Amino acid sequence: MAELLYVDAISQAMWEEMERDPSVFILGEDVAHEFGGAFKITKGFSKKFGDDRVINTPISESAIVGSSVGAALEGLRPIAEMQFSSFISCGFDQLVNVAGKAYYRWGGKVPMVVRAPYGGGIHSGPFHSSCEEAYFVHTPGLKVVAPSTAYDAKGLLIASIRDNNPVIYFEHKYLYRRIRDEVPEGPYVVPLGKADIKRPGDDVLVITYGAMVHVALESAAKLEEEGISVEVLDLRSLCPLDTEMILEETSKIGKVIVLHEANRSCGVGAEVSSIISEEAFRYLEAPIVRLTAPDTPVPFSTPLENYYLPDEPRVSQAIRDLFDY
Amino acid sequence: MAELLYVDAISQAMWEEMERDPSVFILGEDVAHEFGGAFKITKGFSKKFGDDRVINTPISESAIVGSSVGAALEGLRPIAEMQFSSFISCGFDQLVNVAGKAYYRWGGKVPMVVRAPYGGGIHSGPFHSSCEEAYFVHTPGLKVVAPSTAYDAKGLLIASIRDNNPVIYFEHKYLYRRIRDEVPEGPYVVPLGKADIKRPGDDVLVITYGAMVHVALESAAKLEEEGISVEVLDLRSLCPLDTEMILEETSKIGKVIVLHEANRSCGVGAEVSSIISEEAFRYLEAPIVRLTAPDTPVPFSTPLENYYLPDEPRVSQAIRDLFDY
Amino acid sequence: MAELPNITRVDEAYTTEIPQGLSEADLVLIHKYMKMQRLYEERVIKLYRQGRAVGAVYTGIGHEAIAVGAAFTLEKEDVMCAMHRDLGSHFVRGMTLKRVALQYYGRKEGPTQGRDGNMHFGDYQLKNYGMVSMLADNMPVAAGAALAFKIRKEQNVALAYIGDGTASRGDFHEALNFASVRNLGAVYICENNQFAYSTPLSEQMNIDDIGIRAVAYGIPGVIVDGNDVLAVYKVTQEAVDRARKGEGPTLIECKTMRVRGHSEHDDASYVPKELIEHWLKKDPIEQYEKLLIEKQILSEQKIQEVEASINQEIDEAIDYAEKAPLPEGPEALEGVFAD
Amino acid sequence: MAELPNITRVDEAYTTEIPQGLSEADLVLIHKYMKMQRLYEERVIKLYRQGRAVGAVYTGIGHEAIAVGAAFTLEKEDVMCAMHRDLGSHFVRGMTLKRVALQYYGRKEGPTQGRDGNMHFGDYQLKNYGMVSMLADNMPVAAGAALAFKIRKEQNVALAYIGDGTASRGDFHEALNFASVRNLGAVYICENNQFAYSTPLSEQMNIDDIGIRAVAYGIPGVIVDGNDVLAVYKVTQEAVDRARKGEGPTLIECKTMRVRGHSEHDDASYVPKELIEHWLKKDPIEQYEKLLIEKQILSEQKIQEVEASINQEIDEAIDYAEKAPLPEGPEALEGVFAD
Numbered sequence A, B: 001m002a003e004l005l006y007v008d009a010i011s012q013a014m015w016e017e018m019e020r021d022p023s024v025f026i027l028g029e030d031v032a033h034e035f036g037g038a039f040k041i042t043k044g045f046s047k048k049f050g051d052d053r054v055i056n057t058p059i060s061e062s063a064i065v066g067s068s069v070g071a072a073l074e075g076l077r078p079i080a081e082m083q084f085s086s087f088i089s090c091g092f093d094q095l096v097n098v099a100g101k102a103y104y105r106w107g108g109k110v111p112m113v114v115r116a117p118y119g120g121g122i123h124s125g126p127f128h129s130s131c132e133e134a135y136f137v138h139t140p141g142l143k144v145v146a147p148s149t150a151y152d153a154k155g156l157l158i159a160s161i162r163d164n165n166p167v168i169y170f171e172h173k174y175l176y177r178r179i180r181d182e183v184p185e186g187p188y189v190v191p192l193g194k195a196d197i198k199r200p201g202d203d204v205l206v207i208t209y210g211a212m213v214h215v216a217l218e219s220a221a222k223l224e225e226e227g228i229s230v231e232v233l234d235l236r237s238l239c240p241l242d243t244e245m246i247l248e249e250t251s252k253i254g255k256v257i258v259l260h261e262a263n264r265s266c267g268v269g270a271e272v273s274s275i276i277s278e279e280a281f282r283y284l285e286a287p288i289v290r291l292t293a294p295d296t297p298v299p300f301s302t303p304l305e306n307y308y309l310p311d312e313p314r315v316s317q318a319i320r321d322l323f324d325y
Numbered sequence C, D: 001m002a003e004l005p006n007i008t009r010v011d012e013a014y015t016t017e018i019p020q021g022l023s024e025a026d027l028v029l030i031h032k033y034m035k036m037q038r039l040y041e042e043r044v045i046k047l048y049r050q051g052r053a054v055g056a057v058y059t060g061i062g063h064e065a066i067a068v069g070a071a072f073t074l075e076k077e078d079v080m081c082a083m084h085r086d087l088g089s090h091f092v093r094g095m096t097l098k099r100v101a102l103q104y105y106g107r108k109e110g111p112t113q114g115r116d117g118n119m120h121f122g123d124y125q126l127k128n129y130g131m132v133s134m135l136a137d138n139m140p141v142a143a144g145a146a147l148a149f150k151i152r153k154e155q156n157v158a159l160a161y162i163g164d165g166t167a168s169r170g171d172f173h174e175a176l177n178f179a180s181v182r183n184l185g186a187v188y189i190c191e192n193n194q195f196a197y198s199t200p201l202s203e204q205m206n207i208d209d210i211g212i213r214a215v216a217y218g219i220p221g222v223i224v225d226g227n228d229v230l231a232v233y234k235v236t237q238e239a240v241d242r243a244r245k246g247e248g249p250t251l252i253e254c255k256t257m258r259v260r261g262h263s264e265h266d267d268a269s270y271v272p273k274e275l276i277e278h279w280l281k282k283d284p285i286e287q288y289e290k291l292l293i294e295k296q297i298l299s300e301q302k303i304q305e306v307e308a309s310i311n312q313e314i315d316e317a318i319d320y321a322e323k324a325p326l327p328e329g330p331e332a333l334e335g336v337f338a339d
């Protein structure tokens, strides 16, 4: 099996799905022609699939999302690219009120994917580093995924494209060219709603997703030397959430850290923490710890951003503290 | 002291602040002239304060929010009315990226209020009943309040107008003409960030806000007869959150229900629950229970909406169950 | 004012020539759908006053020529995105009075299964997209449907209705620009009824005609008398033809007047009485009936028969709806996601 | 094409007449600010290549006439909302090279205290609003500042820069419409550099001139050669005058070309070479220098002195910035809310 970069796994998923299914098409700013998108993820797609299936749009996020809804209602499967996830705010209304409510209100099926390159660690400041997933987890009718590996990136994107609902696919820019793992050629699916144990362990459970999975894995490797056995649970899918696995692992391990790089208040960490304290209270051996970014914009300057983002030393320390509780 | 309707307390707060401070002005759809807004809250304001301070806008929520930011940066104190809170989605980007980040990024002060008539129970379906507060609690740089009484409505609105930050003021449409309580004439302030015990009690703590405060009070009155002493804590301010009082009351009572009518996942209830389980774990005598609307749009038809909204019987039952835990 | 390129005005006179492609049977059908809208909405107003209808009531009384005239140009495979004054357009597309009544009563059997109310409905089978409250949100959606047609090389069109107030929203701009630059077969019908709730045109925009905004997108703009059903039909048909031929979108402004309140809880006291009276004299149904009688297509008596028959259908629909079961509470949880 | 009402075109020729109100000292200053932008940005490109600058680098090389020409019309009390190609406009308004360098290096002393990077800055004291990435978001904000001036009966204006790509966003429309209907003193400068990142105009819009969109709002539109600093100054000055007199907003389209990549990580291989070469021949600084020499306002030698002095200031600024302290990590938590 070939090792692929995270970013190439995303390209491959779209390429294969577009080959397989003529109803899949791509639209977004700068996605077409030789250029192939700000991150070159659709490079070569125009040549292969033609101008009708790889569409450059004006800078109109609301029209991008809204017209994706229209095309999806007509049975196509649009993949809309936000140039950076931060700009999803400009298409927010169409996502929340049109995409998210069509099926519930009048049975309109909206099989569409919005790809949202998100996350920090790349020195890009408030408008190119933010994490928006919680907004959409809070919104009924939208599914939300956030892969951490190339394997998951491909499988989740294929699952998202085939899903009959609007899916927001948060792909982490920091991982694009930093993460590489084995990815089968040809289509396969990582089902939405299934978490994955990225590393099993006994003493402390770290529940996380996206780039923070790798921070957690770093901590786990380090703490193994200190005799602490850390399990890393990668949520992968934030809506639907794999409540079952969250509760099962919690009940086995009893000490939980929820880790993410999004802002803290009303984030996915809050949701996971409260599900656990509602439904696995009696298994808890210590308070559930949330380790998240603070409630500030993502700052630009390196020391500020480094402080802002949870990192291995702080994650490891939190694990140690919890282990010692 | 005069008893005032919730809706009239809102009008009075704006009226008095506009009399006191020439930098306060109002803008929004249909707010001006004899008409005075969809809920008549600014009726009479045009006559008193003139066309420059009570401004009808086109249907342009993004321009309403964005121009409020501009006017606020120039030292005015705009009060922008969303006709219904649901339409705040159309001004979301300006709120999140412009209003919320100006001070952090470059020191631009944005003293503005966005009034957002929200909430269900009025048979208005998905687009006129929704609750958006969690989006903004999750967003750095925005303050969020949600009064439950006429007294708080006035005092919190005055505090919001005087605050030097963007504040989103969620006023509950269901309470407009249903709630009436004593409201002093003349300006007073209910400080942002301070919760309020609406009814003290010993056995079970219900933490809530907005219209659900009254549901909780109904349950508390009812359960008193059954010998269960219920405390009702009204958050009033959702950001900043009165963490101190939440923890203090939790540590005294030990059994907590968080109640709201917004969608469940990543809602304010999740935040409160996880703060408690992080910081008051050892005081908890039972799992924290969240009682919220489900993760669906707000349905229109009466039986559906009644099922959707937490109500006295279900709140009471949850309290009984928790009491018996 | 200098004439603008690619802007057509047909707002002067009432059309008396029958547009090509409309048979006598069509003319009668158009009349029937207009009448269905009028009579049903008049009934709903009564029900509302009696406290029998649930929720707010918006009517399109006076807008029937636009609702019906524009929708009548569409084929089955076309997509329609209506707004709150376009009940007649739904009838044109096959919606029944019974299902509309079920919708207004929040019944399980209705097109939204009680999940949404009054005009907030659509029908997937009929290709009528569900109305979204957020004004102008249907415009990019219609562009997207047209995009799907283009990608699949189908010659269908997507038609969306909007109001004058709607033309101030960002999505109006993004949709028209996108539809234009991708040359999509979308037709936008702007019902300029001179008010957005309480706000007159003069506080919404600094121009006299919304149709001229087409200039900003390099597409045809048409300004037409919105109380003249045949004129509305004709210009829409031309736009639909262009769209089918791959000649891109059109913006059509239909001038009319909201002769009642914004909704039934609004007394519209902010509207000058004379303005309403002026427009009531140009009632689209009365004018059309006059024409039909002149052309001997319908008689007074026949019209009364049509009314009676519609009223009976309305009676039955309301009766059926009032007795039809409501959804059960827990059904609120169903249908958030498609399988 | 028929001429449109209230649209002025001054895009044919290079202006050689000195606009009223500009003294010789002004002309020299304008040159200096343009040069400061050019030389600083050229330096930043070097630093970027050496890996010394943090984050992305966007330049306005070729846009200096617009950045400086438009900003030069403003008074201290006016508000300016610049974009990412307008470094020169900040210099006009009093921003120093040193503080800009501190910004690029993410230093504590910089205008955003390291909280944001490169062109994403503003200065509250100078009334330069901080640049927001979301294109067009600055347009309603400028309208709001103008609204404040109107409410307080001050004759200040608010000026916002945007790009051609920006003109596709909903906020473009909402802001222009709102500014027009409330008659606000806002001036919008659209820098049409023919590309939005990789996307040429032909894929952004179906019209030749963005300036004509003014028609949709009933306001003056102006189309001007964006490489002619005096022409840009002149039409902006006229718009600013109108705004001060309470005559409402103006949309000015400045035609230019992005002669480099979108940012320094973009090789712009999608741009036809000839197009760039064509525009490089019309370099705004070279053209302006030619004029100044012709008019004997500057000499070749004097220009070299100006360059040398700016370069020295840049050396000092970079040197200072490189040595200046970074913020401390925990400072990330400060300053979310104003007291």
Ligand SMILES: Cc1ncc(C[n+]2csc(CCOP(=O)(O)OP(=O)(O)O)c2C)c(N)n1
Residues within 6 Å of the ligand: B029, B059, B061, B083, B087, B090, C085, C133, C134, C135, C162, C163, C164, C165, C166, C167, C169, C191, C193, C195, C196, C197, C258, C262
């Ligand atoms: C984005 C948005 N903002 C506000 C509203 C509230 N609202 C409902 S109808 C209406 C007036 C609509 O005016 P217009 O577009 O002219 O349509 P009309 O009702 O006159 O037919 C308003 C402001 C809304 N539905 N959507």
Ligand SMILES: Cc1ncc(C[n+]2csc(CCOP(=O)(O)OP(=O)(O)O)c2C)c(N)n1
Residues within 6 Å of the ligand: A029, A059, A061, A083, A087, A090, D085, D133, D134, D135, D162, D163, D164, D165, D166, D167, D169, D191, D193, D195, D196, D197, D258, D262
């Ligand atoms: C709302 C929004 N969408 C996408 C982007 C990403 N983006 C940054 S610059 C740019 C191109 C801007 O084009 P234009 O407005 O013509 O300005 P130019 O860079 O050409 O000066 C894009 C798409 C953005 N900043 N804002």
Ligand SMILES: [Mg+2]
Residues within 6 Å of the ligand: C163, C164, C165, C191, C192, C193, C194, C195, C196, C197, C258
């Ligand atoms: Mg209207």
Ligand SMILES: [Mg+2]
Residues within 6 Å of the ligand: D163, D164, D165, D191, D192, D193, D194, D195, D196, D197, D258
């Ligand atoms: Mg450009």
